[in-house]
Amino acid sequence: MKRTTRRRLYAVLRFAVLGVWLLIVAFPMYWVVATSFKPDHEWFAWPPVYWTKTPTLENYLTVWTGLSRVYRTQEALSMQKPWLALQHSLTIALTATALSVALGTLLAYGVSRYRLLSDTRMFNLLMLRMIPPIVVAAPLTLYYAALNLLDSVTGLVIVYVIITLPYSVWMTKSFIDEIPLEVEQAAAILGASRWRTIWEVTVPLARSGVVATFMFVLILTWSEYLLALILTKTEVVTLPVQLAKYEGSSEGRVYGRQAALAVGITIPLVVIGCLIRKHLVRGFSFGMVKR
Amino acid sequence: MPRSRGPGAVFKWTLLTPFFALLLFLAPVFLLQLYFSLHSWTIYLTNWWDAEFVWFDMFQDVLTDPRFGWSIARSLAFAAISTLGCFVAGFGLALLMYRPFRGHGIFYAVFILPMLTVPIVIAYTFEMLLYQKGPLNGILSAILGTDVNVIWLSDPRIAVVTTILLEIWNWTPFVFIIMMAGLSALPRELDEAAQNLGASRWRILLEVKLPLLRPVIFLALTLRFLEAIGEFPKTWALFQGGPGTATETIPVYLYLTTWQYFHVSKGAAMSYLVMLLMIGIVLLAIRVLRREKRVLDTLYTAPARP
Numbered sequence: 140m141k142r143t144t145r146r147r148l149y150a151v152l153r154f155a156v157l158g159v160w161l162l163i164v165a166f167p168m169y170w171v172v173a174t175s176f177k178p179d180h181e182w183f184a185w186p187p188v189y190w191t192k193t194p195t196l197e198n199y200l201t202v203w204t205g206l207s208r209v210y211r212t213q214e215a216l217s218m219q220k221p222w223l224a225l226q227h228s229l230t231i232a233l234t235a236t237a238l239s240v241a242l243g244t245l246l247a248y249g250v251s252r253y254r255l256l257s258d259t260r261m262f263n264l265l266m267l268r269m270i271p272p273i274v275v276a277a278p279l280t281l282y283y284a285a286l287n288l289l290d291s292v293t294g295l296v297i298v299y300v301i302i303t304l305p306y307s308v309w310m311t312k313s314f315i316d317e318i319p320l321e322v323e324q325a326a327a328i329l330g331a332s333r334w335r336t337i338w339e340v341t342v343p344l345a346r347s348g349v350v351a352t353f354m355f356v357l358i359l360t361w362s363e364y365l366l367a368l369i370l371t372k373t374e375v376v377t378l379p380v381q382l383a384k385y386e387g388s389s390e391g392r393v394y395g396r397q398a399a400l401a402v403g404i405t406i407p408l409v410v411i412g413c414l415i416r417k418h419l420v421r422g423f424s425f426g427m428v429k430r
Numbered sequence: 431m432p433r434s435r436g437p438g439a440v441f442k443w444t445l446l447t448p449f450f451a452l453l454l455f456l457a458p459v460f461l462l463q464l465y466f467s468l469h470s471w472t473i474y475l476t477n478w479w480d481a482e483f484v485w486f487d488m489f490q491d492v493l494t495d496p497r498f499g500w501s502i503a504r505s506l507a508f509a510a511i512s513t514l515g516c517f518v519a520g521f522g523l524a525l526l527m528y529r530p531f532r533g534h535g536i537f538y539a540v541f542i543l544p545m546l547t548v549p550i551v552i553a554y555t556f557e558m559l560l561y562q563k564g565p566l567n568g569i570l571s572a573i574l575g576t577d578v579n580v581i582w583l584s585d586p587r588i589a590v591v592t593t594i595l596l597e598i599w600n601w602t603p604f605v606f607i608i609m610m611a612g613l614s615a616l617p618r619e620l621d622e623a624a625q626n627l628g629a630s631r632w633r634i635l636l637e638v639k640l641p642l643l644r645p646v647i648f649l650a651l652t653l654r655f656l657e658a659i660g661e662f663p664k665t666w667a668l669f670q671g672g673p674g675t676a677t678e679t680i681p682v683y684l685y686l687t688t689w690q691y692f693h694v695s696k697g698a699a700m701s702y703l704v705m706l707l708m709i710g711i712v713l714l715a716i717r718v719l720r721r722e723k724r725v726l727d728t729l730y731t732a733p734a735r736p
Contacts, residue, residue, distance in 0.1 A: 156522075157526060189565070262720075269653070269657065273660070273684050274705050274708075275701065277463070277701065281462060281694075304449075365685075401554055401555060408546045409547075412545075412546035424649065427645055
């Protein structure tokens with residue numbers, strides 16, 4: 140075969156393979172969005188309704204505002220919560236993330252500038268984080284019960300800070316490492332205190348890194364399910380737990396509502412993810428990918 | 431940087447204090463777990479301090495429980511197969527994508543979406559797709575021209591495959607992004623040199639790129655494997671360990687033991703064993719990754735110009 144023919148064949152094949160994968164990824168996404176706009180009788184229809192002709196906003200109104208006419212007994216009970224869940228999810232995720240990144244930045248600064256922990260030890264800590272949290276979840280529950288932290292926003296925030304701290308430290312560290320020492324020394328010579336140096340020199344210079352870390356950790360805390368499920372009962376609900384509970388209503392499966400809830404939960408993450416796309420690698424390559 | 435011992439040392443420790451505070455805060459959890467694993471306590475006993483001290487009976491209990499052995503085997507198999515699947519798909523896509531082309535950005539943006547989707551949302555999305563008279567079977571029927579009736583969710587053997595496919599769908603982007611970064615960080619010169627020497631694309635991939643990418647490959651495989659062992663939300667939301675015990679992985683069985691059968695002591699003993707196993711795997715992973723990192727560092731710190 141001639142070289143150009145081969146190249147063209149390769150290009151065609153490539154687009155075919157990529158196209159198939161695009162469908163595999165996009166179709167489920169499309170389906171959940173489509174379902175969220177379908178009226179009740181189309182959720183289960185056979186043959187499936189691929190494109191609804193009677194789109195409705197009812198699912199969204201029901202789930203996110205409680206304004207809908209569809210306010211029936213059983214469903215109503217589990218529907219009380221979405222607003223609360225949104226509020227709790229926002230509070231918990233934002234607070235935990237802010238704390239985690241703030242602490243993480245300080246620690247990272249120490250690790251980077253003072254070698255508080257060797258890189259090796261940091262790396263080991265990070266890897267130990269890979270042990271699934273479920274192994275300490277049971278004693279944690281009882282410990283929390285004793286401290287009166289069960290079913291509270293504070294309790295979840297503390298846990299989330301602990302489990303995301305390794306990521307915060309590691310990600311910000313790689314950004315702080317890149318800031319030349321001379322800048323800080325100059326600030327010190329000009330008479331800035333250490334804290335002022337960190338706050339007014341280092342952090343602003345590492346800003347993009349800190350923001351990326353914030354977003355990354357926010358993704359982790361926003362979507363966390365297991366610990367939220369175990370450590371909360373009735374008072375505090377987060378969105379993932381709320382979504383899972385929705386199924387429990389005796390109305391049977393309410394796909395349209397679940398879909399509306401699911402879309403709402405996912406959109407912020409997709410937006411954030413696209414914003415920090417370029418930094419995602421840093422979050423989980425732990426210095427193994429050189430740029 | 432100031433490295434004096436006086437105020438510097440104080441400052442240093444100020445930075446570390448929150449870290450130690452958190453460790454101290456967590457310490458009782460591990461003590462509690464030790465207590466539970468050596469006593470026999472279930473939630474039906476009101477006071478946990480009334481529990482009977484039973485030495486290592488709980489551990490014996492766990493070790494003679496065939497469900498525990500199976501859950502470990504299942505988790506390891508699940509993690510291994512899904513990791514392999516993610517790797518093949520992710521690396522394959524990265525190889526097709528790492529050189530920019532028209533439409534590159536769109537593909538990239540869509541490909542990373544599953545990773546940005548909340549796992550529990552993925553579970554429910556696929557529940558909407560996979561029930562027997564559902565859209566996926568509908569589409570497959572239309573494509574193949576026959577009536578496809580795959581029982582994705584309630585046939586024990588197929589349910590296992592479903593969990594693996596979901597995990598692959600969810601985490602292929604992870605491998606994809608890492609491998610994209612790895613591939614585009616490769617020095618171009620080597621590639622060109624090999625091409626000038628007349629090597630085929632295939633040989634360049636096998637003999638130039640793969641060896642250079644080894645550290646990155648190990649990283650992707652290790653992280654994916656470790657994360658897959660802990661996978662809980664999707665499996666739980668869709669299957670709760672069922673049908674039968676087909677999808678009962680370690681996290682699911684642990685959850686069932688502690689929060690459905692309320693056997694906290696047995697769960698604690700089980701947790702210790704799982705933790706030991708995980709620490710073993712992690713230590714092994716650290717050793718492998720450290721070695722690879724050293725290779726990587728020597729590769730890239732070589733002087734750029736003679």
